[in-house]
Structure formats: structure tokens, C-alpha cells
Amino acid sequence: MLDHCSISHKGGIVLWSRSFTPEASRVAASSASPVNSLVREALIEGRTGDEKYEKDGYAVKWTFVNDLELIFVVAYQRILQLTYVDDLLAALKTLFVKLFEPFLATFLASLHAVNNGKVTDGAISWNFAKAFDNWDNIFDKLLSGLEGKAAQDRKVRAQPIQYQSLEAHAQLDDASSAPSDTGDHTVDEEQIARNVQALKNRLRGKGVRTVRRGVGRADSGSGRDSVPGSDSEAPTKRKTKAKTQRKWGNEAPTTEEMESLDFSYEKPSDADANGRMDLTTLVDQTSLGTRTQDGMYEVKDWEFASKSEEDDVISQALKSSATAKNSQAVESSSGLGALGSLFARLTGSKVLTESDLKPVLEGMKQHLMKKNVAKEIADKVCEGVGESLVGKKVGGFQTTNAAVRQALSTSLTRILTPKTSTDLLLSIRTKLSSPLPSSQQRTPYSITFVGVNGVGKSTNLSKVCFWLIQNGLRVLIAACDTFRSGAVEQLRVHVRNLSMLGVNGATDSKGRVELYEKGYGKDAAGIAKEAIAYGRDNDFDVVLIDTAGRMQDNEPLMRALAKLVATNNPDKIIFVGEALVGNEAVDQLTKFDRALRDFSSASGGSGKERGIDGMLVTKWDTVDDKVGAALSMTYVTGQPIIFVGCGQTYTDLRQLRVSNVVQAILSD
Incomplete structure (x- = not known):
């Protein structure tokens, strides 16, 4: 049974929602609802490639309609195995867009007008209850149909197991009541004899191993197994040779020799004769951090250095291009490199589909894996990029390249952007400067x-x-x-x-x-x-x-x-x-x-x-x-x-x- 279902705009406006239990209604209204957690911890951070999101005992699944900027979300108890959720999301998306596309297009256009400052927010009002008047009945019929189909599938899957079990019992009863006199019966007896002998051999081998592990332990009972050819009453002891003292020379080492061999804490090996340490080996002056105006020491940033030689080769190739058209094409593709050659497959003005993006996303996944991204993460990142692009309309070579590359860059940025502070020094100083009761020690x-x-x-x-x-x-x-x-x-x-x-x-x-x-x-x-x-x-x-x-x-x-x-x-x-x-x-x-x-x-x-x-x-x-x-x-x-x-x-x-x-x- 579902707990919650909602349809909302990516900006956060809820167009329609339904909670199926009082507990689900209470949770959905709270800030800690699984849907709100999904938005904060998955959608905003670009984790849209995950199959589902789990939070506080709930499992949440979702799908997008990118051209209308809609999100369809279904939440249910994680312990339940609901097989129809994916079908429900697909059907919801198809029916909702088909029935209310004119209103949704108008709503989206007015929303963009408000965001662009062309229309004030108070000048537009949306009556979602009136616009989606009959949607509750359609949803109920759709949900009941899918639940009924799922229940029927469970019965069908259970029936062959029952029939097979009854048939096996019948065959077993027939075999026990009327044994066959054919040669198969003789073969079965021989097979059984071989199995019994193999079992005896295995048990005998297990007994030998047990005795070997138990050498030296007291026997319990009068009968015991023994290893053939061994004396279990008096186990033999290994004769060991006494360890002799190692001699380093005919004479004892002198004081000077002992000092030369002294690598203790007081005299490090890389110190000079006076015991002073060469500090230049401990600090690299070129990698020292910088001091801020407040006197704080900050470590350097890691900076990605591009390969200047390759850039020079590319620029020379561009200069020697035959025509301006070819030069422009080379410049576009070389600027994107291998990814640009992938994106170049998407040309012309069209609405992107899953089949269009499939080869591009596959190449993108291979590129990420070459960069040492784990395969599982590369799959999820590419799925998230694909979901954000399906249904979007792009036009022209440059526009398509920019759209796909921008989508990947946005996804990577969202994932890598920390949701907590990385200023460790600030956290330390905040704790050390926070007031404490006089009786408590910091x-x-x-x-x-x-x-x-x-x-x-x-x-x-x-x-x-x-x-x-x-x-x-x-x-x-x-x-x-x-x-x-x-x-x-x-x-x-x-x-x-x-x-x-x-x-x-x-x-x-x-x-x-x-x-x-x-x-x-x-x-x-x-x-x-x-x-x-x-x-x-x-x-x-x-x-x-x-x-x-x-x-x-x-x-x-x-x-x-x-x-x-x-x-x-x-x-x-x-x-x-x-x-x-x-x-x-x-x-x-x-x-x-x-x-x-x-x-x-x-x-x-x-x-x-x-x-x-x-x-x-x-x-x-x-x-x-x-x-x-x-x-x-x-x-x-x-x-x-x-x-x-x-x-x-x-x-x-x-x-x-x-x-x-x-x-x-x-x-x-």
C-alpha cells in the first residue's frame, strides 16, 4: 500500500498530492517528510541516478517531465515489496501530461514570467483544485487497477509452485507404492550404494581430521578413533636445538662504534655533528600556504593545470584550417575533445529522447570511468544527466553541445558542493570560544x-x-x-x-x-x-x-x-x-x-x-x-x-x- 503520492514543479510548487494514512499525512506535513528529504539530499545534490531513496523507514521513487519541469514522487513503507510502483509512475506521467498539458504549459509560461520579473506575483493566481478537478477519480482507478494486477500476478506466480509440489508428492507416493522392475531400479540401487559409501568415506575423513586436531587432549569414552600408523597414546615431541648466542666479532664494540650505530630519538640520523636537524627536508618552501589579513595560515588550493603543449598544437591546427567553416567546426569539437565528438551526434533542432541520449551517455560513462570514477557512481551520474535532458528541445550543433556539457557540469558541481562547512579552523575556534558554566572545564x-x-x-x-x-x-x-x-x-x-x-x-x-x-x-x-x-x-x-x-x-x-x-x-x-x-x-x-x-x-x-x-x-x-x-x-x-x-x-x-x-x- 502506498503512503504518499505527489506531483510538483521543480521550483517547489505542489500541484497535487495524496496521503493514504493519517500517519503519512502527518509526516508529509512535517519538515522531515521523506519527500522533503528527497529534494534536499538527492535532487538538489544531483543524485537523480539512484533507483530509489530511503529515509526513516520509507522508500521514495520519482520521475521527471523535463519539458514541463514536473516531478512525480511516490513514497511507501520500505519493508513492502511493491512491484507496481515503476508502472504507476510511468502511467501517472503519461496520463497527467496528456490530460492537462494546455494548463501546464500556461502555468509554466506564467511562472517563468514571474521569475523574469515581467509579471508581479500577485497578478497571477492558480486554482489547481479546479484545474485538476477529475484527477482524483482517474488516479483511484489507475491505482486500483495496478494493485489488482499485482495481486493477480502474485497468485499466478504462487500457483505453479503448489502444482509442482503436489505433483512431486504424487510421483513420490506412486514410486513408493509400486516400485518398478526395470533395469532403472537396479541402477538406482547401485547409485544409492555408491552414495552411502561416499558418505562413509567423508565421515571417516572427518573423524581423522578431528583426531588430528585433538592430539594431546583427554579422550572421553572408551572407544576412540586413531590415525593409522600413529601412536595416539604417546605422541612424539619435536626435538628442538638450543638457540646459540650470535657473535658479531671477537671483540666488544668500542664507544665510537656504538655512537655511530645509535639511531635513537635523541640523535636523529639526519642531524649534523652538533645534533641540529636540517629543517629544509621537512618543509617545501614552494608549497607553503599563505597568511590572511587576520594572520591565519591557509593551505594552498589544488589547481588543475591544463596541458599547454596540446593547446599549442590545437591552436596551430586551427590556424592552418582551410576554410572558416571547417575552422569553426574544429574549434568547437577540439574545445570539447572526446566529449565533444560524443555530443556531436546530437545535431539539429529536436526534442531529446532516451534513444538519442543513450550512445552519448554511454560514452560519457566511459569518460568518467577513465577519470577513476567508480563504475556504480558513473552509472548513476549519467542516469541523472539523462533524466535532466530527456524531453528538452535543443537546436543547432552548438546549442546541443552546450546543453549536454552544461548538464554534466551542473550535475558534477551539485554532487561535489559540500552541504556542510569545510572550514575546520572555524569549527575549532567556535568550540574553544563558546561560553561554558564556571563549574565546567573546557x-x-x-x-x-x-x-x-x-x-x-x-x-x-x-x-x-x-x-x-x-x-x-x-x-x-x-x-x-x-x-x-x-x-x-x-x-x-x-x-x-x-x-x-x-x-x-x-x-x-x-x-x-x-x-x-x-x-x-x-x-x-x-x-x-x-x-x-x-x-x-x-x-x-x-x-x-x-x-x-x-x-x-x-x-x-x-x-x-x-x-x-x-x-x-x-x-x-x-x-x-x-x-x-x-x-x-x-x-x-x-x-x-x-x-x-x-x-x-x-x-x-x-x-x-x-x-x-x-x-x-x-x-x-x-x-x-x-x-x-x-x-x-x-x-x-x-x-x-x-x-x-x-x-x-x-x-x-x-x-x-x-x-x-x-x-x-x-x-x-
């Missing part, structure tokens, strides 16, 4: 870094730490990776290096960064809690929590991570992922976000589910213009990419601008 701003193994969490955490130090904040790094060998030592080296880098011209920033660690094999959630308490008691501004890498399918480790999140409730959870992955990015991010939401709400703490709040994409300098991982990650979570890592020094951190990413994806 807690530092906490950020947890999570991700799979080997993506560079610790390295990029140190880059974020450098950025925070440059903005005058005291940072405490919590070593909560208590599993990987060398994880604590790695952070210790970063803290040593960061403590020697200057802030605002100072030669030393010691005291602005510290490491909180408890060694290996401890509970990460407990260490993080102690670190936050230590940071609160010692006036630290930010606590950066480094966690152990784990695969997204490892449920015990994901539960442990969710426990850390639920226990400490960090202000930000940043997922660290690689720019090199394609389809794997979707799988990693989806399962991390889902596991954190499911397990964090069940792990105590505040009882609220927590998911990924933002992403940090590493190894960005290795992908050139194949930046599709950014699109895939943002599409999956709807959360922004806060930073990208693009090198090995502490200054190799960049911000992403949506326009630069879109330009890189659309480039050839």
Missing part, C-alpha cells in the same frame, strides 16, 4: 582519523598538525594505533620534527605539540579517553587521534573502532582514503560509514550513531587529472573532502575547489 577539539591499512593516516595527520600549529594552536597527538609495529615510534618522530618548526617567524614550536602514548597492546578507546582528559587538564586546543588501519569487512575491528567513537564522541571523524582507488573507494567508504553508524549507537556512550564527517584524500599528486575518487567519495557520503595530501613534506596539504575538480573531470 575540553579540546578532537579529531579521529580512520581508514584502511597503508593509506597514510599518520603522515597526513602530521600535516594537519603542522597546519594547526601554524595557526597558533596547541596540539596533542594520541597514539591509538596499538597494533602496528612502529606506529608509536613513527608519531614520536613526527612530534620531534614538528616541535622544531617555527611558528610566525619563531625558531621553535616546542610545547605546541606533544605525543600521548601508552605503548602497544592496549585498549585504543581507553587511550583516546585518557588523551582527551590529559589535553583538557593541560590546556591543549586540539587532540588528533591516530587509529590503526583496518579493512572495511573486518567486523571485530570495526566494532572496536565504533567503541572508540562511542566512548569519546570526537568532534570530527575524518576518513583517510587514497586517490588511486576507483570502485574500491565506494566499498571502503560505504562500509566504514555504515559500520560506524550501526556499531557506535550500540556501543554505549551518547547512544547516537556517528558516521564519517569528512574525507582526506592522500596521494593526490599521483593521479594527474584522474580525480574521480573525489566524486565517488562525495557521492557516497554527501560529506566534503576537507584536504588532499600531495607530497612527503609537512606543507604538502591542499584544499579542493569544486570548479577545479569539475574542470579536471571534464578535460580530455
